[in-house]
Amino acid sequence: MAIHQRAGQIANQTDLVNIPKLMSHYYSITPNMDDVQQRVTFGTSGHRGCAFNGSFNQQHIWAITQAVVDYRQSVNINGPLILGIDTHALSYAAYLSAIEVLAANKVTVHIQQNDGFTPTPVVSHGVICANREANITGAALSDGLIITPSHNPPQDGGIKYNPPHGGPAEGNITAWIESRANDYLRQALAGVQKLAYAEALASGYVNAIDLITPYVADLDNVIDMKAITNAKLRIGVDPLGGSGIFYWAPIAARYGLDITLVNDKVDPSFSFMPLDKDGKIRMDCSSPYAMAGLLAHKESYDLCLGNDPDYDRHGIVCPGTGLMDPNHYLAVAIDYLLTHRPDWSDTLAIGKTLVSSALIDKICAFHGKKLLEVPVGFKWFVDGLAEATIAFGGEESAGAAFLRRDGTTWCTDKDGFILGLLAAEILAVTGKTPGQRHQELVKQFGQSFYKRIDSPISLENKAKFALLNAETLNATVLAGEVIENVLTHAPGNNAAIGGIKVTTANGWFAARPSGTEALFKIYGESFISEQHLAEIIKDAQALIDKALNA
Numbered sequence: 001m002a003i004h005q006r007a008g009q010i011a012n013q014t015d016l017v018n019i020p021k022l023m024s025h026y027y028s029i030t031p032n033m034d035d036v037q038q039r040v041t042f043g044t045s046g047h048r049g050c051a052f053n054g055s056f057n058q059q060h061i062w063a064i065t066q067a068v069v070d071y072r073q074s075v076n077i078n079g080p081l082i083l084g085i086d087t088h089a090l091s092y093a094a095y096l097s098a099i100e101v102l103a104a105n106k107v108t109v110h111i112q113q114n115d116g117f118t119p120t121p122v123v124s125h126g127v128i129c130a131n132r133e134a135n136i137t138g139a140a141l142s143d144g145l146i147i148t149p150s151h152n153p154p155q156d157g158g159i160k161y162n163p164p165h166g167g168p169a170e171g172n173i174t175a176w177i178e179s180r181a182n183d184y185l186r187q188a189l190a191g192v193q194k195l196a197y198a199e200a201l202a203s204g205y206v207n208a209i210d211l212i213t214p215y216v217a218d219l220d221n222v223i224d225m226k227a228i229t230n231a232k233l234r235i236g237v238d239p240l241g242g243s244g245i246f247y248w249a250p251i252a253a254r255y256g257l258d259i260t261l262v263n264d265k266v267d268p269s270f271s272f273m274p275l276d277k278d279g280k281i282r283m284d285c286s287s288p289y290a291m292a293g294l295l296a297h298k299e300s301y302d303l304c305l306g307n308d309p310d311y312d313r314h315g316i317v318c319p320g321t322g323l324m325d326p327n328h329y330l331a332v333a334i335d336y337l338l339t340h341r342p343d344w345s346d347t348l349a350i351g352k353t354l355v356s357s358a359l360i361d362k363i364c365a366f367h368g369k370k371l372l373e374v375p376v377g378f379k380w381f382v383d384g385l386a387e388a389t390i391a392f393g394g395e396e397s398a399g400a401a402f403l404r405r406d407g408t409t410w411c412t413d414k415d416g417f418i419l420g421l422l423a424a425e426i427l428a429v430t431g432k433t434p435g436q437r438h439q440e441l442v443k444q445f446g447q448s449f450y451k452r453i454d455s456p457i458s459l460e461n462k463a464k465f466a467l468l469n470a471e472t473l474n475a476t477v478l479a480g481e482v483i484e485n486v487l488t489h490a491p492g493n494n495a496a497i498g499g500i501k502v503t504t505a506n507g508w509f510a511a512r513p514s515g516t517e518a519l520f521k522i523y524g525e526s527f528i529s530e531q532h533l534a535e536i537i538k539d540a541q542a543l544i545d546k547a548l549n550a
Contacts, residue, residue, distance in 0.1 A: 004279030008292040011281055016269040017155040019089050025051040026093050026157075027058050033186050040064055040181040042174035044377045046160025047181075048149045051090060056157035059185060061094045065101035066192040067180035068145060068161050071173065072107070077164060079130065079140035080108040082211070084123040086148035086243040086309040089268035090157030094147045096197050098159070103200035104193040113208040117243035119311030120146050121401070121415035122215045127166040128386075128409055129214070148243070148310035151283045154270045167382030167412030216250045222402070222410045223421045224340075224429065225255045231428035236301035236317075237420075238263045238294035240283040241270055242309035244417060251421075262297045262304070283308050285315030285416075286326045286398040298322060303427055305420035312414035313398045316423045321435030326398035327357035327450055328438045333419065334360060334392055335441060336426050337402060338367045344391055344407045351381045351393035354490050354501050355452075355510045355523040360394075362445040372492035376512065378414055380493060385412045396452075396523075449533040450525045455541065457520045461548045462513045465520065468500045472547045478504050479526070479535035502540070507532060509540040520544070 006012075031038040031054050038054040040047050040063065047064060049055025072078070081102060085095045102109045110126070112118045123144040130142040141164040149158030161169045161177060169177070184192050200206060219225060237259055239245040245266060252259040265272045274292035276282040284290045285306040294306045298317050306315035316324045324332075334350055349370040352360045364371040372390060374380035381393025385401060388409050394400035399414035402422075410418065423434050430437065442448075470486035477483060481504035489496055499512030499520075507526040514521060522540050526533035 003277050003289075004275060006275050006279060007277045007289040008274050010274055010293075011271055015275065015281060016271055017089070017153075019268055022051050022089055022155055023093060025057070026090055029054050029057045031055070031057060031059055031185055033182070040178050040185065042178045044379070045150060045168065046146075046158055046174070047178070048152060048156060048158040050155050051157065052155060056090060056094075058093070058097050059189060060181070061097040061159060062101055062189060062192050062194060063181040063184035064159055064177065065098045065145070066105070066184055067177045069101065069105040069107060070180055071177055072143065077141050077143055079134060079142040080110050080207070082110045082118070082123045082126045082130075082142060082144040084118040084120060084144060084146035084148070084243075084310070086119070087117060087241055087266050087268065088149055088152075088157060088309060089154060091147045094157055094159060098145060098147065099200050099206055100194040100197055101192065103203040103205040104195040106205060109206050110211070111206065111208050112211045116212070116246060118211050119243040119247075119416075120148065120413050121311055121411050121417060122211055124162060124166040124411035124413035124415070125215055125218070126211060127162060127164065128411055129218075131164050131166070146310065150310055151285070151308035151313065153280050153282055154268060162413060165382055165386045165412055167386065168377075168379040170379060212247060212250055216247060216254055219251065219418070219421065220255070221406070222404045222418050224405070224425050225421070227428040228421070228424045229256045233258065233302045233424055233428060235259045235424060236262045236294070236297045236304040238291070238304070238306045240285060240290070240306055240308060241266050241272065242283065242307055242311055244307055244311040247417065260301070263293060285313050286323075288323050291315055291317070291323050295323060303424055303433065305423065307416040307420065311416040314400070314416040314419035315398065316420065316434055318433035318435035321433065321439075324435055324438065325450070327359070327396050327448075329398075329419075329423070329434055330394040330396070330400060331357060331359045331363055331441055332426065332434045332437045333400065333402075333422055334394070335363045335367075336422070336430070336437070337392060338363070338369060340429060341391070341405060341407075343405060344403065348391035348403070348407070349384065349389060351384060351390045351492070353377070353380075353395050354487070354497065356394065356396040357448055357450055358508065358525055358527070359441065359445055359448050363441070366445075374490045374492045375495050375497050380490075380495065382412045385409055446527045448525050448527050449530050450523075451533055451537060452521060452523045453537060454514070454519045454521050457513065457518055459518060462518065462520065464548050465499055465511075465513045468511075468544075468547055472550065473500065473502070473543055474547070475502075475543055478502055478509070479507060479532055479539050481505055481507065502543075507536050509536050511540060511544050
């Protein structure tokens, strides 16, 4: 795909969404249930949509929230629900709509005081801590609801449910909620209970509490904060206008850190953002274009950190080397944790998605650690993190989480705070930036060349992806190397990939259809050369085309 001519440049007025118009559509449009695009659809990260095209409106949120209440009742979840919210324009409106339904159904809701934002990892951590206590006292279990479309453009909205394990809900739960919510929409919301917002606030079910302090105070149990303090690092942070913006001052104050917010703006139009590679405003902290504002500061600090609006992703910027590729940082983080967490059990596994770099495989083999390779989606790491059998779970899209220093559960959703602070710990303890450490790993294990491309696909061929296997692929060679494995199920948990992965001695490709668009994604990696990677991608496209059209 061609890079947009203004990629990396600050947005113009013409790039900005009309917020009053967006909010008007949120309240005035009734979803058309005959249009599949306007129904509730829970993808890998909840329901996402836009008020302009009828896919994220007040009626959606009322219906989804009632469906979540029904699900809670069906499985006896009766404790407080922690409600998180990011800084997208539609998030606040959806937050009020959710509170109206939760209070009407007599669900105790915990929200951040003073209408504050609450990031995804803080909700997950809060649910984990509440339920650890509940398991001791016999109190009712808590869960969470988070209003966010993650790093999506400013006009988008999103909502996701985290059950009592604290992580993203499993497919069977999201399918139940999706089906129930669509039934409510078809029945013109018959059966959905709601109060006026003022009544909801006065109902006694909505508790505004301090969610920031407990999270910040606990960070020392997952990160060696003392090492960062003693190293006197200068850290630059760009929250990209996201929900974690008011956490950095308390973190700096509590631990005596030198943290500077290089961008302290919160603006629902995200007018301060540089445009992403396609010319859209997208708060993607793994994109050098979206992170251009922070990259301008990279030589002014020992380390710079960026996050997406709900703070479940991380971007690591090092002086000299710039923005780290997410795969490179995952490898560095895993290698460091395996040698600097003496209280972790030797039996703990390292979790990676099957489209993450094979450098992680080499590091795990070197340290003699079990590797758990799963399909795309953080939900596959939830049980392992909750049961403390997985030490680390990470995705190639810059989302990860890991255990506390004592080997117990920290959170079960992606946590951009701790991955950023871990980068600071690595620098403090080793004297090397994660970027420098990656260069050392390359010398040790070889350089990898990695790429992902998106290709258009017809809906008919998209459906055929489920039929791909070694037989239908019918190939023995990939980019000049003998094919060693053709996988349709992840080796770590035998779950279906939803596509295919083909491996050779020095490279691999994986192909899977997009969950939301008429596209399929090809991921490829070579440990030989850029040219060999190009051959892998070219052969992959030819093999997939041939198999789908056979």
